[in-house]
Amino acid sequence: MRLRLLLPVFAALLASCATHPTAPASAEAPLTPKTAPAAYTAYVLETVDTNKDGTITLVEWTTAGGDQRSFLLADANKDGVVTRTELIRLSSNAQFFDFLCRRADLDKNNRLTPREFRSAGGVRVLRFEF
Numbered sequence: 001m002r003l004r005l006l007l008p009v010f011a012a013l014l015a016s017c018a019t020h021p022t023a024p025a026s027a028e029a030p031l032t033p034k035t036a037p038a039a040y041t042a043y044v045l046e047t048v049d050t051n052k053d054g055t056i057t058l059v060e061w062t063t064a065g066g067d068q069r070s071f072l073l074a075d076a077n078k079d080g081v082v083t084r085t086e087l088i089r090l091s092s093n094a095q096f097f098d099f100l101c102r103r104a105d106l107d108k109n110n111r112l113t114p115r116e117f118r119s120a121g122g123v124r125v126l127r128f129e130f
């Protein structure tokens with residue numbers, strides 16, 4: 001809950017990362033608020049869903065470096081697993097995109113490329129810091 005309160009602050013501070021709304025969908029084109037949810041969801045399912053059953057348990061999430069608080073935030077219906085739908089929902093707001101940029105824009109040029117996102121920086125977005 002506190003994350004939701006803090007995200008607008010982060011968004012205001014880091015608005016520059018969200019200014020590429022028409023970037024083409026190529027491997028190194030920066031992610032946008034529109035393309036980031038699908039990229040984030042695919043990345044998380046690919047790297048965190050270790051038993052490939054299409055859902056993520058708390059054990060899978062924490063094994064990948066996430067913490068319990070971020071898992072509980074992602075598990076919107078509180079059934080103990082995070083689904084593709086929940087990941088899309090979690091990552092579909094602009095505030096989340098700004099948060100993502102802040103965590104994974106490794107060279108700090110305000111452009112989040114898929115390569116950066118899928119590097120070690122990407123794993124860190126599973127652990128929200130309050």
Ligand SMILES: [Ca+2]
Pocket residue numbers: 048049050051052053054055056057060
């Ligand atoms: Ca799983």
Ligand SMILES: [Ca+2]
Pocket residue numbers: 075076077078079080081082083086
């Ligand atoms: Ca769930």
